[in-house]
Amino acid sequence: MRWTQSLIPTLKEVPSEAELVSHRLMIRAGLIRKLTAGAYTYLPLGYRILRKAEQIVREEMDRAGALELHMPVLQPQELWEESGRMANFGPDLMIFKDRHGKTNILGPTHEEVVTDVVRNFISSYKQLPVTLYQIQTKFRDEIRPRFGVLRSREFLMKDAYSFDCDVAGLEKSYQKQYDAYCRIFSRCGLRYVVVEAESGPIGGSASSEFMVPCDAGEDELVQCPQCGYAANMEKATAQPLPAPAEKPPLADLKTVATPDQRTIDEVTAFLGLSADRMIKTLVYVDGAGKPFVVCVRGDHDVNEMKLAHVVGAGAQLADERTILEVTGAPVGFAGPVGLKQKVPVYLDQAVSVMVNAASGANQADAHVTGVNPGRDFPLDRVHDLRFVVPGDLCPRCSAAIAICRGIEIGHVFKLGTKYSQAMGATYQDEAGASHTMIMGCYGIGVNRIVASAVEILADEQGLVWPMTLAPYHVLLVPLRVDGEEMAAAEKLYRELQAAGVEVLLDDRDARAGVKFNDADLIGVPLRVTIGGRGLKEGSLEVRDRASGETVKVPVADVAAHLTAEVRSRLAALNKD
Ligand SMILES: [Zn+2]
Structure with a gap:
């Protein structure tokens, strides 16, 4: 072309x-x-x-x-x-x-x-x-x-x-x-x-x-x-989180006033706790409209795909009215201890090993501290319900996941x-x-x-194609579009086409810089420069788009060199 x-x-x-x-x-x-x-x-x-x-x-x-x-x-x-x-x-x-x-x-x-x-x-x-x-x-x-x-x-x-x-x-x-x-x-x-x-x-x-x-x-x-x-x-999934190696003495449940502090960020800042000490409590309704509660650690998020495996498809977050009915409190103050309605409480595994945690108190403008799973609420519905986070360990070999x-x-x-x-x-x-x-x-x-x-392959200058996807295998860039440069380009063009190489000939009457920039931009794997001193000395410059490396090849050998290079790159990618 x-x-x-x-x-x-x-x-x-x-x-x-x-x-x-x-x-x-x-x-x-x-x-x-x-x-x-x-x-x-x-x-x-x-x-x-x-x-x-x-x-x-x-x-x-x-x-x-x-x-x-x-x-x-x-x-x-x-x-x-x-x-x-x-x-x-x-x-x-x-x-x-x-x-x-x-x-x-x-x-x-x-x-x-x-x-x-x-x-x-x-x-x-x-x-x-x-x-x-x-x-x-x-x-x-x-x-x-x-x-x-x-x-x-x-x-x-x-x-x-x-x-x-x-x-x-x-x-x-x-x-x-x-x-x-x-x-x-x-x-x-x-x-x-x-x-x-x-x-x-x-x-x-x-x-x-x-x-x-x-x-x-x-x-x-x-x-x-x-x-x-x-x-x-x-x-x-990740390895289940272990309980603390040295378990501190269990604190008593204590209700603390947290006026207007609803989100995990607000409450942790207010109480001076890190998010991994908080229990995040969410009210859901299942596919049949029955409410239930899910608890994850404050720095974790519920994975609703995993939740669906436990409670069935169709569960969604409850509306404000249902939250009020289930918890007895407005949105932002839910917790696993002292729910107003007796509903199933599903715990993510990471919650089950928390000690002296904090959660909503199920009353407006209040949270509780000293919350201890097992002591303060049952551990009968513990599942993997969260997204993994950086720092989690591989479920198979315990290395840190990426x-x-x-x-x-x-x-x-x-x-x-x-x-x-x-x-x-x-x-x-x-x-x-x-x-x-x-x-x-x-x-x-x-x-x-x-x-x-x-x-994954492009660079600052433009596209870089593997030979199998490249729009053309070889781009010929004559520096002038008349005289011996063009004659040499035309000859090479015909030879490559005859050898089954897909070749694009840049026959535009444009500056070399424009042609080279466009060559880099479109990313044809092999570029041949035809002209200048090289041609006078009987060789052409072949440049690899991906590495930027150039080789000088005698004019008489260029067609064979390019054909072999194209075939070997295709074979390397297409190999069994
Ligand atoms: Zn692993």
Whole structure:
């Protein structure tokens, strides 16, 4: 491709709308442009990169035995009513009425559609297992689309769905996808971590997330530097906290006046205590509307995902009236001792080992000190109910855990029978008995592969692509666009194309500085400078974009040198 015939609208200035490195650079390098909130055009250079990521995903899905199909974005509401999932997605669903008054959904995911396909065509154990996948546009009405293509309302996903006769089959299908994901992200040159995850709105029992650790990530992940334990924030657990080695004498309960001191910060400042000496007490109502109380240490936060495992789904914080009824006090003065109503009190494990703590007194403008779990209230409902914090110890090996940020690029779920049961996807076994199929589902955010590669590889000058994702393998920069420089560039251009190397020729009549800056900005892995003294002496300068290192190569050898370099880099990333 010749630069003058392409469409690469690079920008010198930093776009004001962009917060993240990837967003800024993808705009500046002419890869993407925003059309409207959360919707981006991939310009030709950007689209080449996206298609390369897509192709790697496709090759590995095919290699894993998955079958590609293409399902409509447009989905009838009835399917979502069959699965019972309308409410789960709520306002994130893009919904519209067509001219006949029928309600349609622009699919955020395709479990319903694929289950409908399978129930129509598969009825026998002989047709199973099967894994179907597509690479397709999804819609999600994000409340706040941002970070460029990392959190957009329209995005490209690879979604795969496995159907098996039994759990052992699901395990195999899941493992095939898991292994394919590892290969995909390695081929894309991404450093990634696999973390244990909760299942979120898709439901199901076991799942893992593939995360690229980087500061720009929206998610937090927990890692053990010692044993490799990794989990996302919702799922992460820690070693139970020990009781104090030397237990001080137990103080008596004492009510102290704390006028208008409601928050943990206010009360700790007022009482001169650190937050880890406070018991934070929260009133909830369960799915059936029955109130209960949860206590965590003042410096900890309730993990509602963990809470749901204990009390069931649908619990939410109580309103002011319920808090008054349960505690006998206005908001801000709740505590586990002396609740007005006898309701279940769930304690986080860290609370159970506290000594001489402070909590609300269940009366207005008062707290109590000398609170001792076990003595002052029962320890019959102790669970892990909190998020881990820095300083916690690994649940497996007791080393200190590390918490960092990451971008989620893939997710694998063991779904079970949630959709197949609701929608009647069954098969007959050898004896003719009917069973519900067991499903798994597997997603990759293709845009996120591209954006996370930018986040972790780019430098101050611009983008840096691994050879597998690069829009072109080689960029030729003749210093003049006439005379012998251009003749040498044209010759090399033809030779490289003949060798199967993807080459971009910067044939713009522009200053060398402009061309070099743009070269660094768009991040083609190998740049060849054609001209100056080198050419007179019979050599060309080949520069590696990632390291900035240059080598001089005799003119006659340049095509062979570049071809070998491109092939070896591709082979290194694509290796088994
Ligand atoms: Zn560990």
